[in-house]
Amino acid sequence: MEAAAKVGRLTRSSLQAASCPAVNGGVVVFFAAVVAGALVSASWMSTGARVTSIPMIATRNMAQHAAASPEPEPTLPRLGNLAPPPRQPPPPAPAPAPDAAAAASPSSSCPAYFRWIHEDLRPWRDAGITREAVDGAARRYGAKFRVTVVAGRLHVARYGRCFQTRDVFTQWGVLQLLRRYQGRVPDLDLMFDCQDLPVVNAGNRRGRTSSSPPPLFGYCGSEPTLDIAFPDWSFWGWPELNIKPWETLRGEIADGNAAVNWTGRAPYAYWKGNPTVGADRRNLLRCNASGKRDWNARIYEQDWRKEVRDGFRESDLAKQCTHRYKIYIEGRGWSVSEKYILACDSVALIVRPRYHDFFSRGLMPLQHYWPIPGGGRGMCRSIKFAVDWGNAHADKAQEIAGNATRFIQEDLTMDRVYDYMFHLLTEYAKLLKYKPTVPDRAVEVTVESMTRGRRGLERQFMVDTMVEAGSGTGEPCELPPPFSSEELETLRRRQADAVRQVETWEKR
Numbered sequence: 228m229e230a231a232a233k234v235g236r237l238t239r240s241s242l243q244a245a246s247c248p249a250v251n252g253g254v255v256v257f258f259a260a261v262v263a264g265a266l267v268s269a270s271w272m273s274t275g276a277r278v279t280s281i282p283m284i285a286t287r288n289m290a291q292h293a294a295a296s297p298e299p300e301p302t303l304p305r306l307g308n309l310a311p312p313p314r315q316p317p318p319p320a321p322a323p324a325p326d327a328a329a330a331a332s333p334s335s336s337c338p339a340y341f342r343w344i345h346e347d348l349r350p351w352r353d354a355g356i357t358r359e360a361v362d363g364a365a366r367r368y369g370a371k372f373r374v375t376v377v378a379g380r381l382h383v384a385r386y387g388r389c390f391q392t393r394d395v396f397t398q399w400g401v402l403q404l405l406r407r408y409q410g411r412v413p414d415l416d417l418m419f420d421c422q423d424l425p426v427v428n429a430g431n432r433r434g435r436t437s438s439s440p441p442p443l444f445g446y447c448g449s450e451p452t453l454d455i456a457f458p459d460w461s462f463w464g465w466p467e468l469n470i471k472p473w474e475t476l477r478g479e480i481a482d483g484n485a486a487v488n489w490t491g492r493a494p495y496a497y498w499k500g501n502p503t504v505g506a507d508r509r510n511l512l513r514c515n516a517s518g519k520r521d522w523n524a525r526i527y528e529q530d531w532r533k534e535v536r537d538g539f540r541e542s543d544l545a546k547q548c549t550h551r552y553k554i555y556i557e558g559r560g561w562s563v564s565e566k567y568i569l570a571c572d573s574v575a576l577i578v579r580p581r582y583h584d585f586f587s588r589g590l591m592p593l594q595h596y597w598p599i600p601g602g603g604r605g606m607c608r609s610i611k612f613a614v615d616w617g618n619a620h621a622d623k624a625q626e627i628a629g630n631a632t633r634f635i636q637e638d639l640t641m642d643r644v645y646d647y648m649f650h651l652l653t654e655y656a657k658l659l660k661y662k663p664t665v666p667d668r669a670v671e672v673t674v675e676s677m678t679r680g681r682r683g684l685e686r687q688f689m690v691d692t693m694v695e696a697g698s699g700t701g702e703p704c705e706l707p708p709p710f711s712s713e714e715l716e717t718l719r720r721r722q723a724d725a726v727r728q729v730e731t732w733e734k735r
């Protein structure tokens with residue numbers, strides 16, 4: 228943690244990131260796997276907080292467990308693909324030449340949540356982004372690495388540690404984007420943070436008109452912060468937890484859904500996770516069915532030792548859509564589990580979220596999920612109400628469940644994830660007031676450099692997610708325009724109204 232110590236204000240969130248890998252309900256063995264995964268991987272992880280950040284529980288036998296299971300060596304297909312992209316002239320102005328694009332292939336409009344790209348970049352829309360502002364994201368907010376793209380080649384300068392292989396798989400994702408849209412990603416210079424919480428406080432900045440805020444990319448944002456939401460590492464896989472790359476897992480969850488229909492599932496709200504990270508999660512434990520009272524919630528705590536002993540048999544996310552309702556509740560920050568829960572074809576009961584990832588602002592309460600208005604004392608009552616309501620209005624409940632699943636299965640494919648990255652980075656690049664150059668401390672990152680010496684699941688997931696160079700022959704979807712202030716206002720009002728509606732129903 229010496230990197231964090233250098234920047235005083237970072238220490239708190241570094242520790243949080245280390246102890247809270249942003250995962251919760253429905254994901255049975257995450258924390259067991261964190262422990263074992265860290266040990267399995269300790270010898271071959273090139274970065275990450277490693278074992279130091281893992282609570283010291285059951286480490287001895289897990290080390291043995293890990294040592295006893297040698298990992299197969301997946302081979303990289305088609306060696307030709309490993310060559311870095313040829314040196315190429317800087318791509319032309321990032322404007323996507325809509326006429327030519329439309330003629331080549333009638334590309335469809337991106338999902339509505341892409342409109343938030345404009346909102347996330349709004350703080351820099353008028354004055355642009357200066358090199359000083361970018362540098363400030365490292366100096367003042369402790370960015371962990373800097374991504375520079377010059378003429379289609381990726382360079383990374385490292386400033387600090389990320390938990391496990393978050394940074395590795397984030398950089399891998401950017402590298403695959405460059406391969407997919409070869410020659411079309413503009414020159415870039417950006418700072419990245421890899422923790423659970425957004426850090427650039429918008430409030431602190433009011434009245435500071437002389438300098439623009441530092442742009443900082445991360446995995447989630449919130450209303451009071453300016454961090455720019457970027458797809459998290461798990462889309463390319465989470466080797467420490469044996470969570471497969473999203474494209475694979477998305478298909479497996481869809482297959483699992485087909486096996487048990489909504490009516491056939493247990494008519495309760497299910498959650499399993501680590502309740503120690505946040506007051507709301509501790510409150511959630513009280514909603515578990517007891518002898519006295521049944522709140523229609525089935526709440527389970529992680530048992531790390533047991534899961535490790537059992538060899539992670541329960542960790543298959545594709546087999547966890549067994550209840551009609553699944554609770555999503557944030558831990559310290561946003562949780563990676565959200566997409567797995569929403570994909571379940573169950574009604575997601577979302578407890579008043581404070582953070583968003585890049586896609587979750589496209590979800591509307593009562594259309595894609597059931598809002599649980601508060602995380603406090605009333606939460607159990609709200610959960611019970613939601614379950615009773617859904618069981619009494621099965622058609623409506625299944626429609627909500629289906630809408631969320633369709634959103635995830637159609638609007639959150641890897642094609643769309645790459646398109647989101649493409650548009651976000653292209654729009655960001657348009658705001659740069661300077662020509663990006665490779666910083667002194669940066670090293671070039673290629674498929675070869677990233678896969679060299681990697682074994683086991685890390686290597687497997689890279690092989691599984693490697694994009695064929697130049698495979699993005701089709702056009703990216705078309706970026707929809709920014710929200711007007713009226714549209715934003717309407718959207719916020721609709722969301723607030725839906726939550727109020729539920730509160731009114733509950734009071735009857």
Ligand SMILES: *[C@@H]1O[C@H](CO)[C@@H](O)[C@H](O)[C@H]1NC(C)=O
Pocket residue numbers: 488489490491
């Ligand atoms: C759903 O599953 C239940 C029990 O497995 C079965 O009785 C019912 O017919 C199924 N409903 C539909 C619409 O397939």
Ligand SMILES: *[C@@H]1O[C@H](CO)[C@@H](O)[C@H](O)[C@H]1NC(C)=O
Pocket residue numbers: 512515516525526527528
């Ligand atoms: C909730 O109740 C069930 C059934 O009684 C029990 O198996 C489970 O361990 C309980 N969960 C917690 C977190 O206590």
Ligand SMILES: *[C@@H]1O[C@H](CO)[C@@H](O)[C@H](O)[C@H]1NC(C)=O
Pocket residue numbers: 593594595623626627630
């Ligand atoms: C489900 O989605 C469709 C299409 O977006 C929408 O018309 C419908 O109202 C949604 N259902 C609910 C319950 O909101």
